[in-house]
Amino acid sequence: MKTIGALIWEPGTRSGWSVEDIEIDPPKSREVRIKLAASGICHSDDHVDTGDIPLPWAPIIGGHEGAGIIEELGPDVTGFEVGDHVVLSFLPSCGHCKMCTIGRANMCEMGAGVLAGFAPDGTHRVHARGQGVGPFSYLGTFSPYVVVNIDSCVKIDKDIPLDKAALIGCGVPTGWGSAMYAADIALGDTVVIVGTGGVGMNAVQGARHRGAKNIVTIDPVPYKREMAKIFGATHSVENYEQAADLVSEMSNGQGADVVIITVDVAYGHLLNPAQEMTRRGGTLVLTSAAPVTQRDVPFDLFTFAMSGKRLQGSLYGTVTPRRDIPLICDLYRRGEFKLDELITKTYELEQINEAVQDMRDGKNIRGVITYDL
Template identity: 60%
Template sequence: MKTRGALLWKPGTNSGWSIEDIDLDPPRPDEVLIELVASGLCHSDAHLDTGDIPLPFAPVLGGHEGAGVIVEAGDHATGLEVGDHVVTTFLPSCGRCRWCALGMSSLCDVGAGVLGGKAPDGTNRIHVDGQPVGAMSFLGTFSPYVVAPVSAVIKVPKEIPLDKAALLGCGVPTGWGSAVYAADTQPGDTVVVVGTGGVGIHAVQGARLAGATTIVAVDPVEFKRETASKLGATHVAESIADAMSLVADLTDGVMADKVILTAGVGEGNLVGPCSLLTRKGGTTVITSAAPAMQAEVSLNLLDLTMSGKRLQGALYGQCNARADIPKLLGLYKRGELMLDELVTNTYSLDDINTGFTDMMEGRNMRGVIVYD
């Protein structure tokens, strides 16, 4: 079919997104065609443009955080049918590999190929003027239509507004799971979240829902600190340095049980200060995506060893999309997880570059492309 999409022709050059006419193949037996209602603007897509996440191919159709309605289903699209409302997840899971069998579906062997540019079977579904086009996370939700493997599609209740459900494809589980699973936040904990954008704000919510007593949100942007205060933060700080003295005062010098790094870019010089914010025996979670060539980390190794601290990486918040997306939507329906408040601005596909500029300049918690 003929449709439109936002492409990067020169990833890593900050050249921005180009709206192009594209050709989209029909779904194969284990795929579905989704007419999207919305797609979130996630920092991971911006990383493709800046080069923090390098790509082995170009052009690429961006977008991985989407929700819509199935309009065509392959013969082997088990459990899915035309008319179903669905969320796309940027990390598909096969359910059969070692990692899925161990309950670690965020590390699925199929999901490991999401930046390869091709569908899981090694082919392309998208073309422009006969040229193959890569798809972000096997998807490419910066288009009104997407052909997606069933392993990356989660059915959701039809009463859930799809422009909010789209956020469940990446940002919400990543932040929430970073607090609930990766950090293992316990009732009564003191938790510090460093960076409260589209991922970090859900780490704040996750800490609140897990029963943390003290939640400190650290962000240089005032409106993000204000939003964090409304959604669960008990205290805010403009910088890690400010948080250091604040947390020391709040804990009588013990420091935080859990510190979660969810800054837009995970620079190595942030790890050491986050570890120093963490108490003896506590956990520092690294969720932020770092530049691919980032090989140096500022960290006091003696403090790490002698204080028995733990550094924990977190991909997708260690969530299992098939179990956790329905769980999160249940929390949303009960009014315990806030989603509506997180959509700062909506954009048309043609305004995608404005949306990313707003994100990079700190004006959005989450920007969302809405398709007519």
């Protein structure tokens, strides 16, 4: 079929996204074609344009946060029907590899190839200017249609608004799970969350669901500091220094039980102030993606080791997509999870470069591209 998509032809050059005609092949074995309702704008897509995630191939069709309705089934598809509403998980889960069977579906072996530039079978479904186009994270939601493997699909109930559900494919569970699972926050804990964009704001919600007593957020943008309180922050400050003084006061000098880093880009200098704010025996969670070339990290190793702290990396919030995506939908339905408030502004696909610039400028918690269903 013919449609349009937003492509990067020169990764790492900040050349921006080109919205142009594309062709999408019919679904093959264990694949479905989906008409999308919306796609979130995530910093991970921008990393391809800036070069923080270097890709040796092009072109790429971006987008990895989406939700929509299944329109066509390929051969060998089970568990899904035409008309089903689905969220696209930015990391697939096959259900039978070692990581999936031990409860670490976020580390599914199938997901190791999401930046390879092909569909899981090593071929292309999308074509532009006479050549194959690689989908970001096997998805490519910067197009109103996608053909994807069913291992990237999670069925949801039809009463959940699809434009909101799109965010549950990446940013929502990544932040929420960082607090719920990776940090393992305990009732009454003091938690610091560094960065309150589309991921960090959901870490705030996760900390609230875990029963944290104090939730301190750090963000230089006044708008985000105010919004953090709506999502459950008890205190919101501008920088590390203000947070350190506040946490010291509320913890009798002991420090935060948990610090979660969810900034847009993780640079090495951000880690040591966070670990200095973490109490003895506490946990520091790093969720943010760093530039691949980032190697220098000033870090007080002596204090870190002697105080028994834990540094925990968190991919996709350590969630299990097939369990946690429907769970978040149910929490939203019951009024216990905020999705509507995450969307600051909506855009047409042709406005994608404006949407990305708004994200870089800190204007949005989440910008969303909407499509006509």
